[in-house]
Amino acid sequence: MSSRLPYLLLLPMLGLGLSLGAAPLDEPLKPLPPRPQQDPQRVELGRQLFNETRLSVNGTLSCASCHHLAKGGADDKAFSIGFAGAPVPLNTPSVFNASLNFRQFWNGRADTLEAQIQEVVQSPSEMGSNWDHVVQTLSADAAYRGAFAAAYPDGVTMNNVQNALATYERTLISSHSRFDQYLSGNTDILSREEKYGYQRFKSYGCIACHQGVNIGGNMFQKFGVMGDYFQVRGKPLESDLGRYLVTGDEEDRNVFKVPSLRNVAVTAPYFHDSSANTLEEAVDVMFKFQLGRVPSAEDKILIIKFLETLTGEWEGKPL
Incomplete structure (x- = not known):
């Protein structure tokens, strides 16, 4: 960033100081639940x-x-x-x-x-x-x-x-991501840039759809709220119809389940049509067609840094 002063001014608001304990943070996103007990x-x-x-x-x-x-x-x-x-x-x-x-x-x-x-x-x-x-x-x-x-x-x-x-x-829960550890009270585990990226994720409105414990996966949304994604991409496919294929309701045309962002940094390519090969491309599409906004280059970098903290573990190893 060009100056450290804005970050320093934001320290109290962002909770960027040293961790004073393990009390969970009061945030709209919550850590993954423990792996459920099964037979x-x-x-x-x-x-x-x-x-x-x-x-x-x-x-x-x-x-x-x-x-x-x-x-x-x-x-x-x-x-x-x-x-x-x-x-x-x-x-x-x-x-x-x-x-x-x-x-x-x-x-x-x-x-x-x-x-x-x-x-x-x-x-x-x-x-x-x-x-x-x-x-x-x-x-x-x-x-x-x-x-x-x-x-x-x-x-x-x-x-x-x-x-x-x-x-x-149901046992395949990718727990112990660095972001979940942060939400659980270990505020030192994320860098200043990662924390600031989380704030930008919230302030730009990404969290309106990527919400809940799975940071997505709990609602339907039209792909192309602020622009015709499919016209720009070209070559329409039946699979682009989304939920319309289930309901036949015109309002469900191009509507999809909002995907979870957990482990998003290791699950490229992105979207139902695999049209984005990198997180950078995916973030660009989301800003243009879902939010109708243009982030600063710095903010986009920070949001991607935050998304990279969502990678969890399986069998004691990072995914």
Whole structure:
């Protein structure tokens, strides 16, 4: 920054001084909740199923094929590759913290993780299977028969496969981000620039949509509030219709679930259409088409620094 004086004047307001204790901060955003307690047998069964390629019709694709837990829980490709070798129509969101979203899929067509799992297995562009085939395949495996019998009184069923997978996914909480530690009272863990970036995130209005414990994922919003994003981008696609494909309501045209910003620094590319390859590009699009504002170059840098503090951990390692 050109001068340190503005920061020094803002110290009391921004809480930039030394931490005096571990009391949680009174902020509109809150830390992620602890990983929920789940039946350990069902969690382990779900973990195995998450990595099971036999959920797909030709045994080539598992949940983990597109949701890389070591890389933010998403896919580094613009569009994941389905069982038949063709790309799926929308960018794959992170599976981390998905249980905290109010709906699943970009257009919110699934109310629960179980409903999402049911659809993905049957999707002609994703796993291409059917549930009778999945149940028969797993039932033919003695190890799975035993694991299901131990976890569920009625053994291998469609509902139990979905429940086991959803139970495991509910444990995929990317806790301990530096921002969460800051919210929990460790105010020294963020740099001055990162704290100031958080303030700019709030003052520009980003927090109006990226809100709640998941910093998004709890509302629908039109993509292109302050301008026609799709006209500027060109080459309209059916997937651009968003929630309109679910409801048929004209007001839902180009409306999508607001994505969570947690782990956003490690889950490029961005948006349903993967049109932004970097955080810088994504922030530019959001300012232009959602806020109708032009940030200063310094403010944009600060906001990106804040977004980078949202990267959590999995199994004790940063994502």
